Amino acid sequence: MRVVYLLLCMLFSQITWANDSDLMLLSTYENQDIQGWVMSEKLDGIRGYWDGKALLSRQGLPLPAPAYFTAQFPPFAIDGELFSERNQFEEIASITKSLKGDNWTKLTLYVFDVPNASGNLFERLQILEDYLKNNPTSYIKIIPQIPIQDKTHLFNYLHEVEAKKGEGVVLRNPNAPYERKRSTQILKLKTAYDEECMVVEHHKGKGQFENILGSLTCENHRGKFKIGSGFNLSERENPPPIGTTITYKYRGLTKTSFCYLLAREKIRAIKNIAIFDRSLCLITQL
Numbered sequence: 512m513r514v515v516y517l518l519l520c521m522l523f524s525q526i527t528w529a530n531d532s533d534l535m536l537l538s539t540y541e542n543q544d545i546q547g548w549v550m551s552e553k554l555d556g557i558r559g560y561w562d563g564k565a566l567l568s569r570q571g572l573p574l575p576a577p578a579y580f581t582a583q584f585p586p587f588a589i590d591g592e593l594f595s596e597r598n599q600f601e602e603i604a605s606i607t608k609s610l611k612g613d614n615w616t617k618l619t620l621y622v623f624d625v626p627n628a629s630g631n632l633f634e635r636l637q638i639l640e641d642y643l644k645n646n647p648t649s650y651i652k653i654i655p656q657i658p659i660q661d662k663t664h665l666f667n668y669l670h671e672v673e674a675k676k677g678e679g680v681v682l683r684n685p686n687a688p689y690e691r692k693r694s695t696q697i698l699k700l701k702t703a704y705d706e707e708c709m710v711v712e713h714h715k716g717k718g719q720f721e722n723i724l725g726s727l728t729c730e731n732h733r734g735k736f737k738i739g740s741g742f743n744l745s746e747r748e749n750p751p752p753i754g755t756t757i758t759y760k761y762r763g764l765t766k767t768s769f770c771y772l773l774a775r776e777k778i779r780a781i782k783n784i785a786i787f788d789r790s791l792c793l794i795t796q797l
Contacts, residue, residue: 535692535694548658549632549657550656550668550680551623551656553681559574559590559592561590580615584648589622591620591621594621597675606618620652621652622636669701681697708757709731709757713750727751
């Protein structure tokens, strides 16, 4: 039995995972050999995939970007993160869901790959750089890739990023192709990790939580596990529906099997998105 220590940051909406396999997804750094790899800051924004004609979300849904935002975007696919600045995830999420388009001027698509191009990572990104020389736009920036000298260099950079309130670091094998799956050639490193799971069952509580949510069962590549803490009364009375995808943050794995809350949860609603933050609990794998 494995338990995930969670720093819960649940982000849920009525979406499926159907199109996740069409994009390259990150695995977790677990002391792999990274000789010859590069690194960059992991931006805490909203995934943005430009297919050459439309700007799509991670789930393959159209994002309501105004015409001025994508006017100078290339006729080929680019993959990146819609981002403004650190600690502004709520605002970024709100902007990307708004049909008004008023605040898209605050966003930039920070590109980390040109999926359909040939060559190594630097050669693929060079194609976009060459395009932007003739078609400049303030709404696209290429994320700088820093060669990793050694693990000390890597962790010093991680600490530097986190000291600036950044989310973490992305490590990449620059010689690997763009893989439309969860890839072992692109890794995330941060103090608290995040993963997604799908809600598959609700469990009624006992005592003070009788007849409302006590816990829920989630499922992802780790299997099925329960989330029992991190909910206030309102959230227990109106839990994320079955079939909902949630994103949680965790610090590591252990073999113990208890779940408890170490920090009180706060919830902020953005339309149909709810963000839970600053809760640390344990999740028990079934």
